[in-house]
Amino acid sequence: GENVEQHPSTLSVQEGDSAVIKCTYSDSASNYFPWYKQELGKGPQLIIDIRSNVGEKKDQRIAVTLNKTAKHFSLHITETQPEDSAVYFCAAGDSNYQLIWGAGTKLIIKP
Amino acid sequence: NAGVTQTPKFQVLKTGQSMTLQCAQDMNHEYMSWYRQDPGMGLRLIHYSVGAGITDQGEVPNGYNVSRSTTEDFPLRLLSAAPSQTSVYFCASSYRTPQGPRGTEAFFGQGTRLTVV
Numbered sequence: 001g002e003n004v005e006q007h008p009s010t011l012s013v014q015e016g017d018s019a020v021i022k023c024t025y026s027d028s029a030s031n032y033f034p035w036y037k038q039e040l041g042k043g044p045q046l047i048i049d050i051r052s053n054v055g056e057k058k059d060q061r062i063a064v065t066l067n068k069t070a071k072h073f074s075l076h077i078t079e080t081q082p083e084d085s086a087v088y089f090c091a092a093g094d095s096n097y098q099l100i101w102g103a104g105t106k107l108i109i110k111p
Numbered sequence: 112n113a114g115v116t117q118t119p120k121f122q123v124l125k126t127g128q129s130m131t132l133q134c135a136q137d138m139n140h141e142y143m144s145w146y147r148q149d150p151g152m153g154l155r156l157i158h159y160s161v162g163a164g165i166t167d168q169g170e171v172p173n174g175y176n177v178s179r180s181t182t183e184d185f186p187l188r189l190l191s192a193a194p195s196q197t198s199v200y201f202c203a204s205s206y207r208t209p210q211g212p213r214g215t216e217a218f219f220g221q222g223t224r225l226t227v228v
Contacts, residue, residue: 004153006153009151034216034217041221041222042219042221042222043115043201043203043219043220043221043222044154044201044217044219045219046216046217049216089153089154098156098159098169098170099156099217100170101153101154101155102153103151103152103153104151104153
């Protein structure tokens with residue numbers, strides 16, 4: 001089955017700098033890769049997703065890149081702001097039609 | 112809009128007790144699922160449903176039962192609680208499956224923090 005590894009587990013960046021979170025997956029049949037943001041005491045919320053027929057997708061300060069050959073995808077946040085502080089999860093859809101989630105990255109924005 | 116509503120928000124159980132975690136959505140979504148979230152392990156799928164009357168097992172189904180009698184409700188039952196079931200439980204719904212080439216956004220409830228002593 002699918003296995004998703006996410007790095008780093010904690011990321012601390014200065015406000016205004018960029019943050020990059022990376023995930024690798026094992027199932028070459030996976031074709032949908034969402035990123036979710038979880039704020040304290042809340043459920044995860046989708047922030048961006050990418051499908052296997054696309055290499056990059058942007059939405060304002062957030063972008064996701066996908067390298068199917070290397071089986072990894074990354075979340076890029078530019079011009080970080082205090083409200084970006086949260087836990088971020090990547091996920092990949094496996095061949096059993098289930099989402100397999102990474103372990104999460106706690107992003108800390110330092111003022 | 113209420114979205115996905117989970118009750119209760121917090122619960123403490125004694126080993127061996129049973130209980131039902133409630134989940135309701137008002138978005139007319141066909142797909143609903145239950146996850147558990149443990150530190151350092153992300154979310155793991157317990158059970159899911161692709162429509163009323165249809166349920167299936169996820170990655171970690173042992174010790175849990177589900178039913179889907181209506182589109183709106185998807186309760187999760189713990190049959191005989193064990194300390195290993197101490198976790199935060201999330202219910203989610205989506206218009207269709209949240210993965211695959213037609214994957215769509217999953218909407219999550221606020222979670223139920225369960226402690227089994």
